[in-house]
Amino acid sequence: MPELAADVGTLASTWGVLPAALVVAAVGVLLGVLVSAADRAVVTGQGVRAGVEPLRSGMQLLLEQRRRTLAPDRLLWRVGGAAVPVVALLSMAVVPLAGRTLWSTSADLVWFNAMEALLWAAVWLMGWGPNAVHSLTGGYRFLAQGLAYELPLMFSLITVGVAAGSLRSTDVVAAQDGLWFVVTMPVAFVVFVGGAAAFAFWGPFAAPTGADIAGGVTSELSGLDRLLLLAGRAVFLGATAAMAAALFLGGDAGPWLPGPVWHLLKTVAVVAGLVWGGRRLPLLRPDRVVELAWVVLVPLTLLQALVVAVLAVSGFYA
Amino acid sequence: MDLRRSLRRWAYARPRVLVTDMPGHDVLRWQVEAELDRRSWAYATSPADTDVLIVLGEPTGELSDAIDLLWSQVPTPRHTFGCSDANFLSRRLDQAIEALANSTTADANRQTEDDARARLASAGLADDADASSSAGQDMGGHAGDDMGGHAGDDMGGHAGQDMDEHAGHDMGGHAGHDMSGEHTGHDMGGHMGHDMGGHAGQDMDGHAGHDMGGHTGHDMDGHAGDDMSGEHTGHDMGGRMGHDMGGHTGDDMSGEHTGHDMGPGHDMGGHAGHDMSGHMGHDMSGPVAGLPMAQTAQDRDGLDLDVLSVALGPVLPGWPTGLVLRAQLQGDVIIDAQLSWTSGADNEAGDIPGPAQARALDHLARFLVVAGWPTQARQARQARSGLTSSDPAVRARAQEAAVRVARGVRHSRTLAWSVAGMGHLTDRDPERPDDVLARIRRWCDIAAGTSDVAEPGPVALPTLASALEGSELATARLVVASVEPKRALTRVEGVRTGA
Amino acid sequence: MLAVLSLLGVIFALGLSVYATSAVLRDDRIGAVALPFESGLRPTQHAVSRYHVRWYAVTLLFLAFDMEMIFMYPWAVVVADMGAGAVVEMFGFLGVLLVGVAYVWREGALRWT
Numbered sequence: 046m047p048e049l050a051a052d053v054g055t056l057a058s059t060w061g062v063l064p065a066a067l068v069v070a071a072v073g074v075l076l077g078v079l080v081s082a083a084d085r086a087v088v089t090g091q092g093v094r095a096g097v098e099p100l101r102s103g104m105q106l107l108l109e110q111r112r113r114t115l116a117p118d119r120l121l122w123r124v125g126g127a128a129v130p131v132v133a134l135l136s137m138a139v140v141p142l143a144g145r146t147l148w149s150t151s152a153d154l155v156w157f158n159a160m161e162a163l164l165w166a167a168v169w170l171m172g173w174g175p176n177a178v179h180s181l182t183g184g185y186r187f188l189a190q191g192l193a194y195e196l197p198l199m200f201s202l203i204t205v206g207v208a209a210g211s212l213r214s215t216d217v218v219a220a221q222d223g224l225w226f227v228v229t230m231p232v233a234f235v236v237f238v239g240g241a242a243a244f245a246f247w248g249p250f251a252a253p254t255g256a257d258i259a260g261g262v263t264s265e266l267s268g269l270d271r272l273l274l275l276a277g278r279a280v281f282l283g284a285t286a287a288m289a290a291a292l293f294l295g296g297d298a299g300p301w302l303p304g305p306v307w308h309l310l311k312t313v314a315v316v317a318g319l320v321w322g323g324r325r326l327p328l329l330r331p332d333r334v335v336e337l338a339w340v341v342l343v344p345l346t347l348l349q350a351l352v353v354a355v356l357a358v359s360g361f362y363a
Numbered sequence: 364m365d366l367r368r369s370l371r372r373w374a375y376a377r378p379r380v381l382v383t384d385m386p387g388h389d390v391l392r393w394q395v396e397a398e399l400d401r402r403s404w405a406y407a408t409s410p411a412d413t414d415v416l417i418v419l420g421e422p423t424g425e426l427s428d429a430i431d432l433l434w435s436q437v438p439t440p441r442h443t444f445g446c447s448d449a450n451f452l453s454r455r456l457d458q459a460i461e462a463l464a465n466s467t468t469a470d471a472n473r474q475t476e477d478d479a480r481a482r483l484a485s486a487g488l489a490d491d492a493d494a495s496s497s498a499g500q501d502m503g504g505h506a507g508d509d510m511g512g513h514a515g516d517d518m519g520g521h522a523g524q525d526m527d528e529h530a531g532h533d534m535g536g537h538a539g540h541d542m543s544g545e546h547t548g549h550d551m552g553g554h555m556g557h558d559m560g561g562h563a564g565q566d567m568d569g570h571a572g573h574d575m576g577g578h579t580g581h582d583m584d585g586h587a588g589d590d591m592s593g594e595h596t597g598h599d600m601g602g603r604m605g606h607d608m609g610g611h612t613g614d615d616m617s618g619e620h621t622g623h624d625m626g627p628g629h630d631m632g633g634h635a636g637h638d639m640s641g642h643m644g645h646d647m648s649g650p651v652a653g654l655p656m657a658q659t660a661q662d663r664d665g666l667d668l669d670v671l672s673v674a675l676g677p678v679l680p681g682w683p684t685g686l687v688l689r690a691q692l693q694g695d696v697i698i699d700a701q702l703s704w705t706s707g708a709d710n711e712a713g714d715i716p717g718p719a720q721a722r723a724l725d726h727l728a729r730f731l732v733v734a735g736w737p738t739q740a741r742q743a744r745q746a747r748s749g750l751t752s753s754d755p756a757v758r759a760r761a762q763e764a765a766v767r768v769a770r771g772v773r774h775s776r777t778l779a780w781s782v783a784g785m786g787h788l789t790d791r792d793p794e795r796p797d798d799v800l801a802r803i804r805r806w807c808d809i810a811a812g813t814s815d816v817a818e819p820g821p822v823a824l825p826t827l828a829s830a831l832e833g834s835e836l837a838t839a840r841l842v843v844a845s846v847e848p849k850r851a852l853t854r855v856e857g858v859r860t861g862a
Numbered sequence: 863m864l865a866v867l868s869l870l871g872v873i874f875a876l877g878l879s880v881y882a883t884s885a886v887l888r889d890d891r892i893g894a895v896a897l898p899f900e901s902g903l904r905p906t907q908h909a910v911s912r913y914h915v916r917w918y919a920v921t922l923l924f925l926a927f928d929m930e931m932i933f934m935y936p937w938a939v940v941v942a943d944m945g946a947g948a949v950v951e952m953f954g955f956l957g958v959l960l961v962g963v964a965y966v967w968r969e970g971a972l973r974w975t
Contacts, residue, residue, distance in 0.1 A: 177898030328735025429902025657911035694914030
């Protein structure tokens with residue numbers, strides 16, 4: 046395996062720590078707006094006119110009264126809600142922008158994985174907090190769903206790491222110099238993007254916020270508290286789309302156009318594919334998904350990892 | 364301030380709407396939904412998600428109470444209007460935006476925790492009346508029963524008894540009973556739907572959380588003179604009366620309670636001088652906030668698990684307005700289901716008029732909302748609206764859309780995989796669709812308007828209730844959404860199925 | 863580390879400004895207390911309870927694999943250098959775990975409804 050860790054530096058070292066952090070957070074928020082606009086466009090059938098709707102909804106929620114329920118677990122409820130946007134934006138720290146990440150460690154992929162895993166706690170707390178049955182049901186649905194998506198998602202991240210010989214995001218992008226990883230690991234790519242929908246409890250994986258339980262974990266949320274949860278989930282979807290573009294679609298590689306534009310285009314393509322595909326499906330019940338995940342997806346992603354490991358050992362990615 | 368107002372007007376230009384339809388107003392609901400879809404306004408999933416509450420028709424009785432309670436749960440700015448015809452609908456929706464944008468500090472929902480508790484406490488009478496009638500029992504008869512007859516009764520060995528047989532039994536009479544026997548699975552379900560099962564092999568010390576809530580009219584005077592010492596442990600009088608008698612361990616209750624008025628609505632705080640020292644750390648008013656905790660009952664493996672009493676309906680998006688499912692939940696599994704219509708929603712006037720194809724599309728649309736398929740649901744609604752248009756070109760397009768939706772839903776392998784095998788109705792007639800998927804496919808056939816499939820008849824509530832038992836919440840929602848529940852002339856039709 | 867801490871700082875600043883904006887713009891700063899939504903009826907019990915999750919068996923299976931992932935991340939970095947031996951060892955181990963999955967599946971523990 047060649048030394049890929051050509052030190053490209055970090056955004057922090059190039060732009061200064063604070064400006065870089067500001068840019069990363071801003072990009073995260075913009076990606077979130079992009080995702081919700083695309084989602085709204087498909088759900089309401091409005092098309093591009095829906096572009097402004099996420100901002101409008103956001104403003105509306107800022108203006109709305111907050112509410113709490115009778116005898117809630119207020120601390121845990123609010124902590125859970127605030128944690129969703131925080132971990133979503135923290136995951137942006139290892140997403141390459143303009144070919145660099147804000148923070149570069151030897152375990153970037155693990156960091157991304159860890160931020161997403163924190164949602165287990167956050168969403169469950171959201172469900173537990175308001176002392177309401179729909180909400181509680183939603184929280185536990187998320188845990189059941191987690192049992193389904195988490196392992197295939199982790200296996201697909203590991204597959205990427207095997208091919209790149211590194212868990213550093215920028216190394217993974219660099220390793221795709223000749224061939225995008227999506228070519229040799231299509232299963233991992235699809236599972237990663239699908240896993241994003243699942244951990245962001247969105248679209249066909251929205252059982253924790255399902256209409257059949259009056260919105261589940263969101264059922265007692267109004268105003269700011271609702272905004273934080275919905276925004277956090279959109280940012281996470283956006284961040285994952287950008288990460289998917291970096292890990293599987295060569296990141297900022299591409300002819301003629303500048304790198305960041307390529308990365309943006311690929312991210313938009315992933316978002317479009319996710320929203321278009323996700324909204325074509327009805328809700329997938331967690332109890333059915335768990336069985337499918339363990340019986341089909343876990344073996345499939347492991348097979349994918351095996352194929353990539355054999356390729357890596359035979360020097361295919363060198 | 365003008366800037367602020369225009370900001371608000373912009374922000375509230377697409378409010379989220381909760382539409383509640385009184386029975387017999389389906390065609391009006393179609394018109395409202397068509398206008399909302401045209402404007403791309405979102406449908407609210409819960410009161411917290413609501414900006415505008417639209418009430419179609421005139422709510423009466425318990426439905427009216429339910430809508431009042433719902434309204435108290437809506438955060439401000441908020442707006443509500445009633446609607447009995449579609450005249451000026453568009454203007455009224457515009458006015459809703461204005462009202463939201465112009466709302467002031469004074470309009471804020473000022474409900475405090477005390478208000479919420481008062482609301483909870485005031486529920487007693489209304490809810491009791493409802494529960495008793497839905498269970499077909501007169502709860503009033505419980506008050507003033509002679510308790511003497513029960514005194515000294517050996518309650519041991521009442522294993523698995525259903526309280527339906529205990530009609531007229533006064534719970535107050537349990538004082539002084541020797542409860543230390545096998546009280547296994549004693550099911551109080553019939554009384555208010557409270558399940559007292561799971562008191563297995565416990566003596567009265569273990570009866571903590573014994574819930575007598577909701578027994579409004581219960582006369583506690585009868586306890587005076589009973590020797591309750593050591594036996595009345597943890598007897599919870601909480602519930603709707605808001606007082607918790609839990610943890611009276613070792614108290615000589617007879618001495619303390621003599622002459623105390625324990626009537627409904629009595630505030631335990633008023634028991635000045637009452638010896639509270641034996642209350643074993645139970646707070647009489649604070650953390651429980653006037654509500655009891657979940658009870659326990661045995662699951663199918665004989666494990667003692669928490670059981671939660673939960674109501675679905677009467678007003679729930681995607682749910683037939685007025686239908687009430689009183690369920691006992693272990694986790695999200697319904698172990699006991701009672702179905703009834705609330706007053707004001709129980710007559711045949713609830714039958715939907717309009718062309719069969721449009722009705723089927725409406726049914727599909729509601730099912731698809733519950734099944735978490737908002738894009739197809741919107742298309743089904745739009746096709747439904749188009750079919751009732753006077754313009755032949757619009758109708759032709761709507762027909763195409765209807766066929767598209769019906770085909771999309773009918774042939775969706777994902778939906779089939781997701782709902783397969785659920786909701787078999789007990790009377791398995793080969794002529795009649797049996798599970799959710801079969802029923803939905805039948806609705807699809809009618810919705811496409813290309814075949815002459817007969818409309819599935821309404822399903823009687825007892826049949827539906829027994830199909831719900833043992834299913835989980837998500838399944839129950841899909842099952843209910845897949846049928847048309849039969850409206851009865853009286854609420855006696857309401858049924859409970861034993862656990 | 864400094865970078866991620868400053869990102870956290872920026873996030874908190876962003877969060878605070880959202881809270882502040884909302885507090886300035888909205889009419890009501892106190893908030894309302896509502897009964898939890900139960901379809902228009904009053905709740906009869908506290909919803910917080912010992913929620914019976916019938917999928918607890920799956921959580922155990924999940925834990926076994928989750929532990930395994932901890933080994934797999936470092937393995938991923940070195941597998942290309944270690945050669946075929948590392949691949950055989952890791953997938954041999956995973957194969958053993960998959961036998962467990964097959965057993966659990968056969969026992970019907972992956973399906974609880």
